[in-house]
Amino acid sequence: MLVFVNDIPVKTYYGAKVKSAIMAYFRDHDLSPKTEIKEVRDAYGNLIALDGSIRSNSKIYIKI
Amino acid sequence: MRKTYSFLFLGLALLFAFSSCQPKERKLYVATINDMHANIDNFPKLATVLDSLRAVHPDLLLFSAGDNRSGNPINDRNPEPGRPMVELMNAVHFDMSIFGNHEWDAGACALRDVVKRADFPFVCANVSFDDTLNMDVKPYMVFERQGLKIGVLGVIQLGLTGIPDFHPKNAPGSHFRPAVEVIPEYLSLKDQCDALFLVSHYGFEDDVELANQFPQFDAIFGGHSHTLVNDNTIVNGVLITQALNRVKYLTLSTFTFDRKGRIIAKESHNIPLAAEQPQAKIKAMVDDFNHNEVFMKVVGDNAAVVEDCRQCLGCLMADAAMEGTGAQMAFQNYGGVRFDTLGVRPITLKDVCSLDPFDNELVRFDMTGQEILDFLAVSFFTDHGPNFCAGCSYSFTVDEEGQMKDCQVMLSNGKPLNLKEHYQVVMNSYMSSSFDFPHEDPGASTFRTSNEVLVEYLAAHPQINYANTMRVIEK
Numbered sequence A: 001m002l003v004f005v006n007d008i009p010v011k012t013y014y015g016a017k018v019k020s021a022i023m024a025y026f027r028d029h030d031l032s033p034k035t036e037i038k039e040v041r042d043a044y045g046n047l048i049a050l051d052g053s054i055r056s057n058s059k060i061y062i063k064i
Numbered sequence B: 001m002r003k004t005y006s007f008l009f010l011g012l013a014l015l016f017a018f019s020s021c022q023p024k025e026r027k028l029y030v031a032t033i034n035d036m037h038a039n040i041d042n043f044p045k046l047a048t049v050l051d052s053l054r055a056v057h058p059d060l061l062l063f064s065a066g067d068n069r070s071g072n073p074i075n076d077r078n079p080e081p082g083r084p085m086v087e088l089m090n091a092v093h094f095d096m097s098i099f100g101n102h103e104w105d106a107g108a109c110a111l112r113d114v115v116k117r118a119d120f121p122f123v124c125a126n127v128s129f130d131d132t133l134n135m136d137v138k139p140y141m142v143f144e145r146q147g148l149k150i151g152v153l154g155v156i157q158l159g160l161t162g163i164p165d166f167h168p169k170n171a172p173g174s175h176f177r178p179a180v181e182v183i184p185e186y187l188s189l190k191d192q193c194d195a196l197f198l199v200s201h202y203g204f205e206d207d208v209e210l211a212n213q214f215p216q217f218d219a220i221f222g223g224h225s226h227t228l229v230n231d232n233t234i235v236n237g238v239l240i241t242q243a244l245n246r247v248k249y250l251t252l253s254t255f256t257f258d259r260k261g262r263i264i265a266k267e268s269h270n271i272p273l274a275a276e277q278p279q280a281k282i283k284a285m286v287d288d289f290n291h292n293e294v295f296m297k298v299v300g301d302n303a304a305v306v307e308d309c310r311q312c313l314g315c316l317m318a319d320a321a322m323e324g325t326g327a328q329m330a331f332q333n334y335g336g337v338r339f340d341t342l343g344v345r346p347i348t349l350k351d352v353c354s355l356d357p358f359d360n361e362l363v364r365f366d367m368t369g370q371e372i373l374d375f376l377a378v379s380f381f382t383d384h385g386p387n388f389c390a391g392c393s394y395s396f397t398v399d400e401e402g403q404m405k406d407c408q409v410m411l412s413n414g415k416p417l418n419l420k421e422h423y424q425v426v427m428n429s430y431m432s433s434s435f436d437f438p439h440e441d442p443g444a445s446t447f448r449t450s451n452e453v454l455v456e457y458l459a460a461h462p463q464i465n466y467a468n469t470m471r472v473i474e475k
Helices: A018-028 B002-021 B040-056 B083-091 B108-117 B179-186 B204-213 B280-290 B310-325 B349-355 B369-383 B429-434 B450-460
Strands: A002-005 A008-011 A039-042 A059-063 B026-033 B061-064 B127-129 B140-145 B148-156 B174-176 B195-201 B219-222 B238-241 B249-257 B263-272 B329-332 B361-368 B388-390 B392-398 B404-411 B422-428 B444-449 B472-474
Touching: A002 A018, A008 A018, A018 A059, A018 B429, B026 B040, B026 B148, B026 B195, B026 B219, B040 B083, B040 B249, B040 B280, B083 B108, B083 B280, B148 B179, B179 B204, B195 B204, B204 B219, B204 B238, B219 B249, B238 B249, B238 B263, B310 B329, B310 B361, B310 B388, B310 B422, B310 B444, B310 B450, B329 B369, B349 B450, B361 B369, B361 B429, B369 B392, B369 B404, B369 B422, B388 B392, B422 B429, B444 B450
Parallel strands: A002 A059, B026 B061, B148 B195, B195 B219, B219 B238, B329 B422, B392 B472
Antiparallel strands: A002 A008, A039 A059, B026 B249, B127 B174, B140 B148, B249 B263, B329 B388, B361 B422, B361 B444, B392 B404
């Protein structure tokens, strides 16, 4: 499924958690999987946990 | 003139007498929590906050929006799965819980036992069960507080396959319908109640859509997406809440009713639990659950399961993943094998639970033989070591630049890998997300974790020995 991390489309598997989408974003941007994630929010500005569920077209905004 | 004053006085007196018979403005307090995922260690702090709230608001309602279990082996691997959580929820007096998708992780029979053990009802309108399960679940509840009737409907999310996000092997006996199809059947509750709430395990984005579609709800108390919904979030007139996950927050919602029982104000406030003092009685219960000898027991009596060998343990993990998901092949990444934490000794349940601290899910792909070859090469370079495998074995060379070359894969049936044929392959979510390998199939979660399948595998194969296992050979 397609999700958006910092407005960049990222392909991930169906049923992925927030963390898997961010890992895929790191992969696409040649960032280490160990990159520190300081904060994750949804499109509404709510804080979300790394193990939260996402759905197709979810928007995630991260601070690293 | 005097007569006019008398009438005026009489009128005011009657008005005062009449108004004093009417109930005054009333406030309803609802505490909600979601996705506790068996984090029993935070329950003593939760109990402290609930004690404080109930001291001021004795009529407080307390709801869980599901996923009470899955995330702590002390609860999930208890001989009676889920017992610690449900006993703690009883002790802090939950009024109701809905089901989350993880409630099915130990199967429908274990779920039935949890429901029976609970002193509070489980509510879910879009699930039904076979009679043989004897599951006591209600589609909705009506609570009475201060003369007000409060209707509460529960719903659970469904994935693309028409069941919630759990492994299909746990589905038999449970039947699901989409929430948007079921909710209209219960909207007449609005006419019978002073307030109508939806407790949803769909995730925040879906809750926003539900609020736009069903403004009849006064509030949606949500879960599933592990969102800390900002205080006082109101969408289309519907208050929406969610309290992150793992008992880190509790949300308190306040509803103000006028004299006629109409809601005139609603607000929500997230209460962090980290800084709270633990409540002694609940802490004693948690300590008792944590000192569980079951976790020191050797899993399946495997006295010689692994030698001091990364490959032995890696292949064991891959075998467990393949058997636990029904795939044709399974791969375990080199860096994800923490054999140094295990050493050469019998494996306890506690050891197994520490093998995958990230609790990675297993992801299934339909891959061609060529895609598998490319995947192995990419994994080798990215993870600084070869994947361990089940359902096959392989050999390779390494060139001067550290790239895998000349990879020859043999299947368990003795045949070579066919580059054009399709295979069902399983790997953990770290590999599927971090390794940049070409694959047509985007993949799908199996909704099983590597820990979960390993515990099952060891229990099912008590006499296995991986001491001389060599499936991956660098020439």
